[in-house]
Amino acid sequence: MRPFFHRIGRIASGVNHAAVTVSEFALLVLMLITAYAVIARYVFHSPSIFAVEISTYVLLLVAWASVGWVHKVDRHVSMEALNLRLTGRWKKTADAISELTILVFCAVLIWAGSNVMITAFERNYRSASLLKFPVWIAYSLIPIGGILLGLVALSRFKRIVLPSSDTSPKE
Amino acid sequence: EKPIELTFSTYLPPAYEYVWKPIEHFVDTVHKESNGRVRIKVFHSGQLFDGYEELPALSRGDVDIVNMTGTYLSGTLPATNIFTLPFLFQDVPHLQRALEAGLLDLGITKELATQHDAIVLGVAPFDPYEFYSRRNPILSADDFKGKVWATTGAVDARAIQLLGGSPTGMPSSELYLAFDRGVIDGTPRPLLTGIGRSLFEVTKHLSLANFGVDTSILSINRKKWESLPPDIQEILKKAAKQRDDDQFARVAAFVKEAVATYEAKGVKVHRIEGKNLQAMRDATAGSITEWAAQVPDGNRYLEIIEKTKNQ
């Protein structure tokens, strides 16, 4: 556990770097599928049966694979009214609570997300289309998103409470 | 004694009267017959869950009662595709006879109970899927060719493919704009969807062929069901039966009304019968065989449907 906590910053950073790349690639795919769907239908008169359904899965990937990175670069929006006025220990406490709140959210995403994913897997839920896409795969993105975001929140929390122990390279 | 509170979730809005009114009556009947011991809280329009999430939500116990649309389950329970197999049911009464002859007892009811903790209380129909087309009427099997069709599930998409059309999956919320902008040429949908989504404004033709008859399956969570006293179970069953009968009667009336509405809105209504209908049946028969091969006891379902046909 110790070495994990020690290296949490680097792990969070590495994993999320990979995830955001996946997310970017998914966005590219989303653009191409959408354009392809139009061209296949309008130019070649043979529309894709799957474009709409696949697009919605790709959108899930775009969203969940990016949530951790967005937090890493500190771009999740928050109200600043009070927070900007806080200084010193108060500011530190507020920031720590903030990361803990995110961790609570992530814990629920991971716990409930896994439950629902496992049920969907065991009961073999599938989409009602020619694709018969296994629903558990789509659900699995929720706990994955929770892990990605949780790792970042954990590393930021560590940096707030133990600023000196930070050995991860400057980000 | 504290009243038993049951939560009912449906993705359908109150504007879809023939589904909604029977639900309202169901809720009132249960309340009255139980002398206020049971109260059912209804969340409509997908306020809590959309159609595809109803079965998972019910089996987890997030809600107690749902009114699932048969084809929405078809990915998970391929047997439920039976309702939209092409041109299988002659009309809605045919579905009713098949249900009474035990169509769901071949496996659907059991699988819902054992695999998904969903106890079926009753089954009621939607009005049949018919063909809407934007420019040219659908009169014969050839008219499907070269057209882009917005489909809902696996079975209707396959049938459209066999008829030579190009299916493209599309949620009904996209239909209006897709027709309006000419993105699609046609779609098979119930008349209810067409009225709800104002399709009469963006299509010129409606061809009645009873392409498929979907169902709404009223179900209750198994654990909840088992926790109820027997007299309450009896009241729920009776009320559910009433809801089914009510909805069958309303659908019959609705179809007449809806056809008149379409005509009044300037849509040309065609009936596909005889040779032309048979040609469509022949062209799509392959999808029925494919289905029967996939589903345990598939052929026994088809036997019941054959036996309950009107001669």
Added chain:
Amino acid sequence: MDPILIFSLILALFAVLLAIGVPIFASLGVSSILGMYLHGGVTALNVIPSILHKGLSSYSLICIPLFILMGEVMARTSIGGRLYNLFYLWLNRLPGSLAIASVGSAAVFGAMSGVSVAGAATIGRFAIPEMLKRRYDPGLAGGSVAAAGSLALLIPPSIGFVLYGEMADQSIGKLFTAAIFPGILLTGLMMLYLYVTIHLRPHLAPRETGKVAWKDRLRALADVWAAILLILLVLGTIYLGIATPTEASGIGALGAFMVAAGYKELNLATTLEIFRSTIVTSGMILLILIAALLFGYIMTRLMIPQMLITWIADISQPAWIILLLVLVFLLIVGMFLDIVSIILISTPILLPVVTALGFSPIWFGVIMIITCEMAVITPPVGLNLYVIKGIAPQISLNDIIRGALPFVLVEALAILILTVFPQIALWLPGLM
């Protein structure tokens, strides 16, 4: 536990978390989690993945990242700059010309897309930097785009009307037609508000005082051909029946890349930056959007809005008081709920009330969509405000809120005008 008590606890926690500076998504998420736990115990939390999944797997949402991608390309290359240079040089005599032009751009965008978030994000991404570059007041720049982005909801095509039409059993075509003049009216009122404000307080929007040479103006005009081409491409695919508005977002994004390539402004580094930046904005927006759904779910489950509406529906007062209460209700509910929930919950109960007062359901549809436009710019759950903060992090959220709130009054004025002159909405569909 009593639903009202649970709801009060949710609100209290939400307020505390927001004040501490917890990200919006987590404030919404964790206060909803508290509510679900109090209402149904730990197992009730299993509903969360279902809501998040349902919220995100909607086909019409794919236009959000794709239009943001288009806006990002326009901002990172010279496409957006050229457009604003044109506005700047041609409208130099008009106070606040760039803010007014941004409202106009948002209205044009509204004719392409029905999604309000996409409007704010796409237009804002290139409009705000251009305004800030010319020393516009940050609150004014951010607030006006947050508000004008929501014109996409009112100006057809609009997913809001498709939903309302189904709920209210009304013709979608008539609703779209009814929205045309109100859309123009609201666009005009927003422009007028900016004109008057900046006329009175010129320091909010400095402008070119020197004389602009016609040569420069014409060159600016010649420079924007590609931007015009891009707009025509997206509008063209929609109105010529090549693509749905959802699909048009993919065409728009791809088209923007092609235009940028045509300008020879695209290299690998820029492309990667464009994707990275789009992902950051989209991820932020989508997470808030679904966290707001959790909040909406628990409010609905506790039947808070239903209780409020039923109370309004049951009182007997003069028509104008009831109508006022209905509007105040929509404004308050709109502070906390997403627009889909607003329409789903309130239409079936409010519509009979409003029609009983003698108002047309088509007219009420227009009014309801305008209240939804208010909802997206009122805190604490005001998606467009957060979108602007996401794409322009250098502007403080307080400034954005301050800049956007007057537009709530502008929208209220539009509602007042439409109530006095319902023909503005009803004349055109009456001809159908």
